[in-house]
Structure formats: C-alpha cells, structure tokens
Amino acid sequence: MDKLNELGKGIEFRISCQEFSTTSGYQEDKAIGYTTPATLWSKTICNISLELIEPLLSPRTCVAEKFLAREEIAATLLHEIAVSLSS
Numbered sequence: 001m002d003k004l005n006e007l008g009k010g011i012e013f014r015i016s017c018q019e020f021s022t023t024s025g026y027q028e029d030k031a032i033g034y035t036t037p038a039t040l041w042s043k044t045i046c047n048i049s050l051e052l053i054e055p056l057l058s059p060r061t062c063v064a065e066k067f068l069a070r071e072e073i074a075a076t077l078l079h080e081i082a083v084s085l086s087s
Contacts, residue, residue, distance in 0.1 A: 007085065010038060010043050010044055011043060011044045011045075011046055011081070011084050012042075012043045012044070012045050012046070013045075013046050013047075013048070014045055014046070014047045014048075015047070015048060015049075015050050015053065016047040016048070016049060016050065017049065017050055017051070032048065032049040032051070032052055032072075032076055033046070033047060033048045033049065033052075033076040033077075033079060033080045034047050034080070035047070035080050035083040035084050037084075044084040046077070046080040046081065046083075046084055047080075048073065048076055048077065048080065049076075052069065052072055052073050052076060053069075053073065055068075055069040056069055056070070056073075
C-alpha cells in the first residue's frame with residue numbers, strides 16, 4: 001500500500017476540454033483522456049475530458065446515462081493511470 005501511495009504523489013489529475021488538440025491547442029483531434037509524462041519540473045499529469053464528467057452534473061440526464069458516464073470515466077481513469085505508471 002505504501003508503494004501505491006508513493007506513486008500517487010507523483011500524479012496530478014486535471015479536467016480539460018476534448019474539443020482541442022492535446023499538443024497544439026487548436027480544434028483538431030478529440031481526446032477523452034491523455035497523459036503527459038513527468039519531467040524534472042512537473043509531476044505526471046493525467047487529463048480527462050469535461051465532456052465525460054458533464055452528464056453527471058446535469059439534472060436532466062437520466063439514471064442510465066449517468067451509470068454509463070460513470071463507467072466511461074472509470075475506464076478512462078484506469079487507462080490514464082496505467083499509462084502514467086508505464087512512463
């Protein structure tokens with residue numbers, strides 16, 4: 001458990017917009033999640049898309065859609081954490 005806690009200290013989570021490129025900032029490709037490896041000056045940064053979280057915040061979203069959104073967020077977070085641990 002101590003090893004996981006130590007790894008967790010080196011990861012920062014952020015929410016970003018999927019409408020813009022992860023490299024140029026222009027509206028090109030869409031990414032629901034992406035990870036930037038750690039450098040000497042920063043931690044590993046895991047970004048997930050606001051569009052994934054948005055259905056959970058809307059009162060007009062039905063329960064089934066909220067469950068689907070939760071599963072998609074969980075899968076994206078798991079993927080991004082795995083990427084961050086491998087880099």
